[in-house]
Amino acid sequence: MGEFEADAEPLLLAPPSPEAASALSRVRARRRRRRRATREHISRIGEHRAPETAELLEQLWDGGAEDSRRLARRFRAIVGATHDPLSPEELPREARAMEELHLSLALRCTRAQARSAIREAHRVATLLPLCFARLSRGELPAPWFEKLLERTGSLEDDALRRLDVELSRTDLSVSPEVFSRILGHLLAAAVARSEEPEHARPENRRRVVLDPPRPDGTGCLRIIGPIPEILDLSRRLDLAAHAVRDGQRRAFEQGTPLPVDPGGEIEASCLIPSLARTRYNVLMSSALATGDAAPPPPQVRVNVTVPVMTLLGQSDAPGMLDGTIPLPARMARELAGHESTWYRVLTDPTSGLFLPAPAQRYRPTAEMRAHLLLRHPTCAVPGCGRPSSMLSETDHLEEYDHGDPSAGGTTDAENLHELCREHHRLKTLGLLDPVRDDLEGTTWWESPGLMMARQEDGRDLATAQVVDEMTAAWEQHEHLRHLRAEAAARRRWVREQGLSPGDLVTGPDGEDDWWVGHDGDLHPPGEPPPY
Secondary structure, X not given: OOOOOOOOOOOOOOOOOHHHHHHHHHHXXXXXXXXXXXXXXXXXXXXXXXXXXXXHHHHHHHHHHHHHHHHHHHHHHHHHHOOOOOOOOOOOHHHHHHHHHHHHHHHOOOXXXXXXXXXXXXXXXXXOHHHHHHHHOOOOOHHHHHHHHHHOOOOOHHHHHHHHHHHHOOOOOOOHHHHHHHHHHHHHHHHHHOOOOHHHOHHHOOEEEEOOOOOOOOOOEEEEXXXXXXXXXXXXHHXXXXXXXXXXXXXXXXXXXXXXXXXXXXXHHOOOOOHHHHHHXXXXXXXXXXXXXXXXXXXXXXXXXXXXXXHOOOOOOOEEEOOOEEEOHXXXXXXXXXXXXXXXXXXXXXXXXXXXXXXXOOOOOHHHHHHHHHHOOEOOOOOOOOEOOOOOXXXXXXXXXXXXXXXXXXXXXXXXXXXXXXXXHHHHOOOOEEEEEOOOOEEEEEEOOEEEEEEEOOOOOOHHHHHHHHHHHHHHHHHHHHHHHHHHHHHHHHHHHOXXXXXXXXXXXXXXXXXXXXXXXXXXOOOOOOO
């Protein structure tokens, strides 16, 4: 009789009963749910809608496979271009720093991101070879592979190798939720079979982390530690906030001074803030316990740069905190309004060049230092994101000659820049050679036998907007001035000709029927007012 096809319907000699039809429908539904997620299945789903839909879904499937192969090629290229940080043969410190710099330029990322990419790529190639092979063939979706790397970051090497073997046998024609669940089970099993590394234990992960600033002028400070300690801190903070709110209510009733009222905001508004805001106020007003160790005073001034048009309320160009963090115009104006001392930094508004004449000396003046922190808010080497406001060193591009200052590089703003300690050392060793272009405000960075990159001077991010606004205001001013000059010339001509209001004359463009108004000016052809 031959073999039945897998999807063939059972042979029925009579119409099924309602109960049998319902059971058959449930069987079909279960069978549909069990279908594998394949390119052909996706295509058949699209054909039920329209032929072009099936084609588009196939393109998306093929694009996902190409994304996986592209990610694999990226890892392979990084592995081939860099030294394995996991190998027992340690690369010299200077050579490792140069590798990170070169890779940051190729990937157009920061030095820290390049270092992380090197470690991740070698970890993939060494500890996840089977999953990496599936990624290279386009079988393992790139987002799934990236999630795998994210969730196994703290896993020991042997446990990660075992996980690689298990995942290589996993059916990938499943939904993302099922894959995530499978990965979670395998991770739990791998962790249970391996000893937890010392650094991954909760008690060894205590730290406070400052997240990158947000574009709305806010930031986030995270406290990470064992959950019992974090919960205890949260409860103590809640108790303190409730106590402060109760004290504020009593102060309003009795007319006594308000506790924890930063800036007098609560007294001015007569409104008790929310519990969340009160927690914040309690934290910001708390003294940090340092025992007998007194904290040192700040080493540098925190610079908040505000364009003058923003200060005057004529522009919404943002201010800048330490040259790297944009501040909304309103916040920048409030910060400036609460300060009793302002510092004026004289620079060209479009080029950012330092205008005052510098002193001839080895160490830069305080004014030069302030200007350099604005021009180089981060280390001047391309790809390095270390902030100049912390532990940076002022360096001469052309070396200063201590024996004969006139024969070496001078101490002026054009021959100075800010470098982090690591890259200052690389420059001193001759592994980095900056070449300054004063007219363009750029620096070419070279390493032996290799042109690296051009680095533009850092300048206030508001500069372009301020220049556009100032240019538009100047053009409008010039246009109005031109119109006023033309009107004055016409009135002068009317007086010289002895004309009276209502007279018709030939206009400036040779057109007839221009008329003289009571204002003594010529007006274009039209219905003149009655006289």
